[in-house]
Amino acid sequence: MQAQTSLTPDKPFFAYLSFGAVHxxxxxxxxxxxxxxxxxxxxxxxxxxxxxxxxxxxxxxxxxxxxxxxxxxxxxxxxxxxxxxxxxxxxxxxxxxxxxxxxxxxxxxxxxxxxxxxxDGTTNELFAFNGIQDTIERLVAELDKLGGPES
Known part of the structure; x- marks a missing residue:
């Protein structure tokens, strides 16, 4: 990721990382x-x-x-x-x-x-799946809901 972003800093990258843990x-x-x-x-x-x-x-x-x-x-x-x-x-x-x-x-x-x-971070992974850009302001406002039924 570091090599790719240093060579093409204006291009986004996709990384799929699948850990073997814990099986x-x-x-x-x-x-x-x-x-x-x-x-x-x-x-x-x-x-x-x-x-x-x-x-x-x-x-x-x-x-x-x-x-x-x-x-x-x-x-x-x-x-x-x-x-x-x-x-x-x-x-x-x-x-x-x-x-x-x-x-x-x-x-x-x-x-x-x-x-x-x-x-980038979000409390709602479905945003990204639906092409919605999350905002830091919304994330800060939702911090007390992390881990609960609304997150």
Missing amino acids: APHHVAPPWRQPYHGRFDHGWDLQRDGTLARQKELGVVPPQAELAPWPQGVPRWEQLSAQQKQVAAALMENYAAFAAHTDHQVNRLLDALTAMGVL
């Missing part, structure tokens, strides 16, 4: 995994409860949201052997590291687009 294969370097070592040793039962509690706290889900019924065929954490727990915790650590790595790369992209002066 298999979960490839991520050890330094990204290290911060998550031991973070999931409590198991997926407690992780599930804690995730919902944090989502409620952040307002991501409504306060009355409930967990879906426990999926058939998935054992409770206490039903696993020590080795099964070790493997499952390591897989959760790796998944979290992959998500963090992807977030980091997206931020690098946004920083580069900002530095290039070409970062």
Whole structure:
């Protein structure tokens, strides 16, 4: 993007960026995994409860949201052997590291687009699909609605 805009600064560009995260294969370097070592040793039962509690706290889900019924065929954490727990915790650590790595790369992209002066934003992706140019004034006026049913 930087090369294209430096060679043809008056021409717009289109970039399609499709990250592999967070589905298999979960490839991520050890330094990204290290911060998550031991973070999931409590198991997926407690992780599930804690995730919902944090989502409620952040307002991501409504306060009355409930967990879906426990999926058939998935054992409770206490039903696993020590080795099964070790493997499952390591897989959760790796998944979290992959998500963090992807977030980091997206931020690098946004920083580069900002530095290039070409970062556009909207709270309504359908505007662009319909050829409508959003304005910074409208975006500022809509900031309190971000993440809600109107965004």
